[in-house]
Amino acid sequence: MEKTFTIGHRTFVLDQDKAEAAFAAKSVINGRKSEAFNLLPLKYQWAYEIYQTMKQNHWEPEDIQMQKDIEQWNGTELSEAERWIIRMGIGYFSAAEGIVGDNILHVVREVVTAPELKLALGRHAHEENIHADSLLYMISSLGINPHECEAMFEQIPTIKAKNEFVTKTSHDLRRDVDLTDPENKKKLARNIFVFGQCMEGTQFYGLFGMILSLYRQNMFPGIGQMFRYTLRDESNHIELFRNLFMDLVGENMEIWNDEFRQELVDTMKEAVRLEKDFINDCLPVGALGMSSKEFCQYIDYIADRRLEGVGLTPINPGISNPFPWLAEMMDIKKEANFFEQRVTEYRKSSALVMGDDDDL
Ligand code: FE
Numbered sequence: 001m002e003k004t005f006t007i008g009h010r011t012f013v014l015d016q017d018k019a020e021a022a023f024a025a026k027s028v029i030n031g032r033k034s035e036a037f038n039l040l041p042l043k044y045q046w047a048y049e050i051y052q053t054m055k056q057n058h059w060e061p062e063d064i065q066m067q068k069d070i071e072q073w074n075g076t077e078l079s080e081a082e083r084w085i086i087r088m089g090i091g092y093f094s095a096a097e098g099i100v101g102d103n104i105l106h107v108v109r110e111v112v113t114a115p116e117l118k119l120a121l122g123r124h125a126h127e128e129n130i131h132a133d134s135l136l137y138m139i140s141s142l143g144i145n146p147h148e149c150e151a152m153f154e155q156i157p158t159i160k161a162k163n164e165f166v167t168k169t170s171h172d173l174r175r176d177v178d179l180t181d182p183e184n185k186k187k188l189a190r191n192i193f194v195f196g197q198c199m200e201g202t203q204f205y206g207l208f209g210m211i212l213s214l215y216r217q218n219m220f221p222g223i224g225q226m227f228r229y230t231l232r233d234e235s236n237h238i239e240l241f242r243n244l245f246m247d248l249v250g251e252n253m254e255i256w257n258d259e260f261r262q263e264l265v266d267t268m269k270e271a272v273r274l275e276k277d278f279i280n281d282c283l284p285v286g287a288l289g290m291s292s293k294e295f296c297q298y299i300d301y302i303a304d305r306r307l308e309g310v311g312l313t314p315i316n317p318g319i320s321n322p323f324p325w326l327a328e329m330m331d332i333k334k335e336a337n338f339f340e341q342r343v344t345e346y347r348k349s350s351a352l353v354m355g356d357d358d359d360l
Pocket residue numbers: 097100127128131230234
């Protein structure tokens with residue numbers, strides 16, 4: 001079927017059948033090569049919706065006041081345990097954000113074929129830049145020696161182990177990998193699962209919880225606020241990667257067998273084990289009502305929510321959330337006013353959509 005558009009003295013003939021064929025050729029991987037980046041017709045509507053939400057959540061680190069944090073950091077009221085949590089938070093996330101961004105740009109965005117997926121992934125990578133920038137802002141505001149952060153990343157074994165756990169899933173997956181091979185499809189699915197559900201979805205939540213626990217007790221209001229913005233972004237990243245994983249599997253069902261499912265659950269078990277070791281390094285002694293034992297239970301709880309989110313069996317069915325207040329603080333929808341002012345300033349469109357996280 002052809003449709004003719006006449007504009008002035010020029011006539012354009014558009015072929016409806018070809019447009020439909022282009023739509024049908026869209027897929028997560030092995031779809032029509034589309035360097036031309038033609039978003040329409042949209043097939044992965046959810047990706048475009050997440051992109052819109054991400055855009056509306058835009059923030060910049062410099063918007064956040066650090067005065068109080070600086071006073072506290074230089075004052076005498078904090079315990080060494082509290083300072084240590086901040087150091088671990090800054091040390092871990094400074095490079096972890098970069099690892100996530102790198103994996104998007106060099107692996108996931110390279111190999112997916114539908115342009116609307118590339119669009120959302122490009123924004124995701126940019127948000128990792130914002131997060132990395134926010135850590136730079138914290139480091140410079142508090143006057144922490146940047147080499148100290150780098151040293152943490154290279155010398156603390158539990159941080160090194162977490163990083164190796166994720167980066168080893170990206171090494172074989174670069175632009176020219178043959179994704180018609182089911183083994184490579186599994187590698188990609190595993191990479192998307194590890195980054196979205198194990199790392200951003202689970203391993204980030206130990207420190208998020210500790211820093212928000214300090215924030216809740218009126219410590220580091222600026223840092224706490226930046227972590228809340230970051231967390232709101234992370235909930236979109238987790239959802240983006242969850243959808244990507246589900247559609248990739250849905251389009252390549254030959255990989256979704258018992259053996260592969262078990263392998264993914266075992267991978268999550270490994271992520272949880274590494275996170276618990278890390279939590280013990282962050283909280284070697286109890287700090288202000290926080291114990292590593294409760295944080296470990298919290299990680300078990302979150303990991304099971306992530307597994308369920310992608311149709312996998314939980315490891316500890318029935319486990320409860322030891323920090324109900326954290327769920328409250330992370331559910332930004334309930335505190336729209338907290339963000340409204342800033343969000344409005346960046347927002348160009350008329351619809352106000354707060355982070356659509358039913359998050360933990
Ligand atoms: Fe991030």
